[in-house]
Amino acid sequence: MNQTSTVRRALGGRAARSLTPAVLAAVIVAGTAACDSSDTSSQGTARSTRTVSAAPSASPKATESGRTQQDFAASVSAETERNRQKAVTTLKGVKGKGNAVKDVSVKGLPVEPAEQFRSALVRVTNHTDKAAFYAVRVEFTDSSGKVLDSVVLGFADVGSGRTVSQHANSRKAAGVKTFPRITQAERG
Known part of the structure; x- marks a missing residue:
């Protein structure tokens, strides 16, 4: 039992x-x-004491923040743009595909014909032993291989052994069946 x-x-x-x-x-x-008290002193009496307390019955009250949802969205958007700008700068000095192409994958996402953009899920896995910044260039091509758009993403502070993802979105490739591909990836 x-x-x-x-x-x-x-x-x-x-x-x-x-x-x-x-x-x-x-x-x-x-x-x-x-x-299960098996600890005994030299006189043969039990001396161990264990205390177990239940979880608190109520959570502490959340404090109000002066930030609105718009403020939060703006700060996230600003951080994303800073990472993208850093990635653009990083990729300018890269010759060829870069040192992290094997750490990056991309998958096209289905969208409705009426949507105003095409989207791809980009995943980065840090196989090194320390956190790193990743700069990634994704191209959206049509069925003939013609490049319709190129999008740069920045992944800040990707921890060792961690996998992170971001969407690469293209308005220029909207309305066309596209095939996303990684053309450059640099770990900095």
């Missing part, structure tokens, strides 16, 4: 079913601690 069944029997079926998982876990841990 497992500990949960024992606790439910001891508390009575209805009372045990009304316990939240956190409280039930605390009761099990407390019961296990009481039954």
Whole structure:
């Protein structure tokens, strides 16, 4: 018989079913601690004490921020633009495809014919042992291979072993079936 069944029997079926998982876990841990005190002093009496407390019943109240949703969106947009500008600058000095093409993948996303842009999901995985900035250029091509648009993305502080993603969006390729591809990727 497992500990949960024992606790439910001891508390009575209805009372045990009304316990939240956190409280039930605390009761099990407390019961296990009481039954498993094997620490003894040289005189042979139990000396260990374990205290288990339940989770707080209410969350602290959130404090009001002076920022509006528009302020937040503007700051995110400004940060995205700073990262994009840094990526553009980084890619200017790169010859060829760059040192991080193997760390980047792209997948075209389906869109409705009436939408005003084409979109691709770009994923970057940092295979190094420290955080890095990634600059990525995505081209949107048509079925003949003609480049319709080129979009640059910046990925700031990608942690070691982490995978992050961003959408590359093109208004110039709207209304045309496109094929996104990574043409440059540089880890800085």
